[in-house]
Each structure stands twice: as structure tokens, then as C-alpha cells.
Amino acid sequence: MLPARFELHRPESLQQALALLATLGDDATAYAGGTELLIAMKARVLRYAHVVDIKRLPELHGIRIEDGSKLVIGALSTHHQIARDPLVLQHLPSYAELSDNIANIRVRVAGTIGGNLCFAEPHADPPALLCALDAVVVLAGKDGRRRLPMAEFILGEFTTAREEGELMQAVEIPLPAPGSRSAYRAFGQLERPAAGVAAACHATPQGLAWRFWAGALCSPAARLQALEDSCQGLPARDVPAVIIEHAPAAVAALEVQDDLHGSADYKRHLATVLALRAAKACLS
Ligand SMILES: Cc1cc2nc3c(=O)[nH]c(=O)nc-3n(C[C@H](O)[C@H](O)[C@H](O)COP(=O)(O)OP(=O)(O)OC[C@H]3O[C@@H](n4cnc5c(N)ncnc54)[C@H](O)[C@@H]3O)c2cc1C
Known part of the structure; x- marks a missing residue:
């Protein structure tokens, strides 16, 4: 089945995307890899008049070390990118291994860490390990950014602490102490x-x-x-x-x-x- 008709928006910056989401309200949703969203929209379980494609937002991309103390994984990083990233492999091989075992290659090359966590499908791999590693999620909204421990982000099946109009920008994982x-x-x-x-x-x-x-x-x-x-x-x-x-x-x-x-x-x-x-x- 095809999804119901919707208007596609392609903002070029985080600021533009947040402004769009604030204006469109709950008629709109963010679209990253689409591996969950498109299935649900095609099945007409979810319907949105507006779909905001966030893939071009530079602020949500990239994997880097910040302050010499944390690994920052942009929300748009795909499971496949994370599994092969040299920084993840060096500092958190367990998370690289987890990412490499998610689903199948078609889902891994399109599906993102942000989409996985924001959809909060209960049968998911990342939340348990991210909680054990004391990860923090970075949420961007029209009033600025806030950080939330991963352990407080997912509230239950398909339910998170993300406010309407907020986007997940990144996941931050403290670099493990030597010997951990x-x-x-x-x-x-x-x-x-x-x-x-x-x-x-x-x-x-x-x-x-x-x-x-x-x-x-x-x-x-x-x-x-x-x-x-x-x-x-x-x-x-x-x-x-x-x-x-x-x-x-x-x-x-x-x-x-x-x-x-x-x-x-x-x-x-x-x-x-x-x-x-x-x-x-x-x-x-
Ligand atoms: C066949 C299949 C097998 C799978 N197997 C596994 C598995 O073994 N283990 C596992 O953990 N997962 C599994 N998954 C889930 C997979 O990891 C997710 O589908 C994927 O990571 C979702 O990312 P996406 O970018 O495609 O999200 P999308 O489909 O684009 O979005 C999903 C939801 O998140 C929202 N969203 C996306 N990005 C953001 C953001 N940055 N900020 C705010 N909201 C956002 C969207 O609005 C939407 O509501 C499987 C999925 C499929 C289809």
C-alpha cells in the first residue's frame, strides 16, 4: 500500500528544520532513514500531512571525540557507519559490534541511531548497552539544546521523553576508563x-x-x-x-x-x- 499523500520538506540546517517542525506541529514528522517510518506510513498506521526530511542537516552528522572525554555520535549516523567508524572501533568496540549485528545490511545502511532511539520500538539492541555505558542524548528544540541520560529517554514502548518539535542531535558516550x-x-x-x-x-x-x-x-x-x-x-x-x-x-x-x-x-x-x-x- 502507498502512504497517504504528504508534502515533503527538505530543510538545509537544524535551525530551518526546527522552525518548520514548530510551525507544522503534530501534522509533521521527521524522516531520517525511513526504515521504520515508511513501513508505518505505508501500512497507514501513521499518517502525516508533512514529512520533514532531516538527512541534509549537517549538525546531525559525524562521529567525533569531544573534550577528550566523550564520543559524540551524530543522530543521523547509520548503524553501518557506526560499525565501521575507526573512533567507535577504537574506543567502544562493543558498540561497533552491536551496530554490525542489527537487522540486515539493507536496514543498517539506511537506519540511523537517532531513528532507532526516537521510534523506541521495544525489540531494539542499542538502549541496553547505551544505558550501561551512561550515554546521554542531545535534544535540540526551538528554545535550545538539552541533554538527557539515555536511561531517562525511553519511557516505554514507542514512547520517549522527546518533546513535540524536538530533534535528537547526537548521542554522547563517555570514553571508558582504561581497563574498562x-x-x-x-x-x-x-x-x-x-x-x-x-x-x-x-x-x-x-x-x-x-x-x-x-x-x-x-x-x-x-x-x-x-x-x-x-x-x-x-x-x-x-x-x-x-x-x-x-x-x-x-x-x-x-x-x-x-x-x-x-x-x-x-x-x-x-x-x-x-x-x-x-x-x-x-x-x-
Ligand atoms: C526489518 C527490520 C529489522 C530490524 N532489526 C533490528 C534489530 O535487530 N535491532 C535493532 O535494534 N533494530 C532493528 N530494527 C530497527 C532499526 O534499527 C530502525 O528501523 C532504524 O534504526 C530506524 O532509523 P531510521 O533512520 O530509518 O528512522 P526513521 O524510520 O526515519 O524514523 C523513525 C522514527 O524516529 C523519528 N526520528 C528519526 N530520526 C530522528 C531524530 N534525529 N530526531 C527526532 N526524531 C527522529 C521519526 O520521526 C520516526 O518517528 C529493524 C528494522 C527493520 C525494518
Whole structure:
């Protein structure tokens, strides 16, 4: 089916795009790679009289290090660009690996990180790892920019803290301290992940400090704090056994629904296995 008729706008700068979105209000939507939006518009699940193509906005492009302390990924970076970017590969190989495993090559070359996060489809890979890495999203609106921790950006299925007329400009990820490790493991039988778990660890005077976040099986992604506490400060060799013992209780606390990807129990079980795999990848 074709989408309902709409007018296409092609602003050349962020300022122009924000002005257009402010004028057109909820009759308009932003269009980046179109991998989610066009499917929904063709199915007539979403209808907009105006579509604002944001692909030409220079302010949303590029991947760079800023202040020597954070990796800044422009919202229009495609999963494919991120997976191959030398800075991402050098500083956050776990995020490059995640990006390289999203969907298929057709989706990766068109789909953007901004589109993934703003659409907030629950079965997505990036949110869990971005939360574990303490990422921040940069939102631009007509009154200026604001920064929001990734953990506060997605509020639930297809729902975010983005205000009407705001555009995501970038995702900022603090550069990991030397010796830090992170990994993301996911599993699914359909195109999107049924469950995914991100693990991150860094050395402290009290031993290894851990972060665990589960995603895709629940929305928003959820921190597995009880599992973190169980692993805190343990020698590396003891961590796998403790995860096997404590992960089931940690994931039992998640709000998970049965869906096409599997039953809630099945996805919770997947998450326990994925937590172990992600932790082992950090320790390897
Ligand atoms: C077949 C298929 C398989 C997939 N598999 C996976 C998978 O395995 N793992 C995974 O994580 N994801 C998966 N995805 C989702 C994929 O990652 C997203 O479709 C893609 O990243 C969306 O980006 P886009 O640029 O195409 O967004 P668009 O379709 O252009 O936009 C999506 C939504 O976000 C809004 N938007 C886009 N950019 C911005 C911005 N900068 N600021 C504000 N709003 C914005 C749009 O208005 C729209 O509402 C899959 C998708 C498909 C179609």
C-alpha cells in the first residue's frame, strides 16, 4: 500500500528544520532513514500531512571525540557507519559490534541511531548497552539544546521523553576508563532481538564494579541492580558462578510480556544466559 499523500520538506540546517517542525506541529514528522517510518506510513498506521526530511542537516552528522572525554555520535549516523567508524572501533568496540549485528545490511545502511532511539520500538539492541555505558542524548528544540541520560529517554514502548518539535542531535558516550570492558549479547529468532543484555565492568580499589542492563524483552531497558550487587568486587574467576546463581532472581523482577518473540518465561531465561555470555565476553 502507498502512504497517504504528504508534502515533503527538505530543510538545509537544524535551525530551518526546527522552525518548520514548530510551525507544522503534530501534522509533521521527521524522516531520517525511513526504515521504520515508511513501513508505518505505508501500512497507514501513521499518517502525516508533512514529512520533514532531516538527512541534509549537517549538525546531525559525524562521529567525533569531544573534550577528550566523550564520543559524540551524530543522530543521523547509520548503524553501518557506526560499525565501521575507526573512533567507535577504537574506543567502544562493543558498540561497533552491536551496530554490525542489527537487522540486515539493507536496514543498517539506511537506519540511523537517532531513528532507532526516537521510534523506541521495544525489540531494539542499542538502549541496553547505551544505558550501561551512561550515554546521554542531545535534544535540540526551538528554545535550545538539552541533554538527557539515555536511561531517562525511553519511557516505554514507542514512547520517549522527546518533546513535540524536538530533534535528537547526537548521542554522547563517555570514553571508558582504561581497563574498562563492555559487551552486549542478544538472541532472537525473528528479525529483531527477543532479549539482549549489556554488561560493563571497570576496576576499582574494591575490585571489579559491574553494570548489567537488560533490553528488548522489556521496555524501557532495565538495570539489573541486584545482579550488579552480587558481582561487585568479586575476583573475575568467581563472577560466572555468581551470575548463574543470581541472574534468574534479577530477571524475575523485570516486567516482561508474552509476544511473538516468545513467552515471558522463555525471554527471562534467555536474559540469564545472555547476562552470563556478556559478562564472560567482558572477562575474556
Ligand atoms: C526489518 C527490520 C529489522 C530490524 N532489526 C533490528 C534489530 O535487530 N535491532 C535493532 O535494534 N533494530 C532493528 N530494527 C530497527 C532499526 O534499527 C530502525 O528501523 C532504524 O534504526 C530506524 O532509523 P531510521 O533512520 O530509518 O528512522 P526513521 O524510520 O526515519 O524514523 C523513525 C522514527 O524516529 C523519528 N526520528 C528519526 N530520526 C530522528 C531524530 N534525529 N530526531 C527526532 N526524531 C527522529 C521519526 O520521526 C520516526 O518517528 C529493524 C528494522 C527493520 C525494518
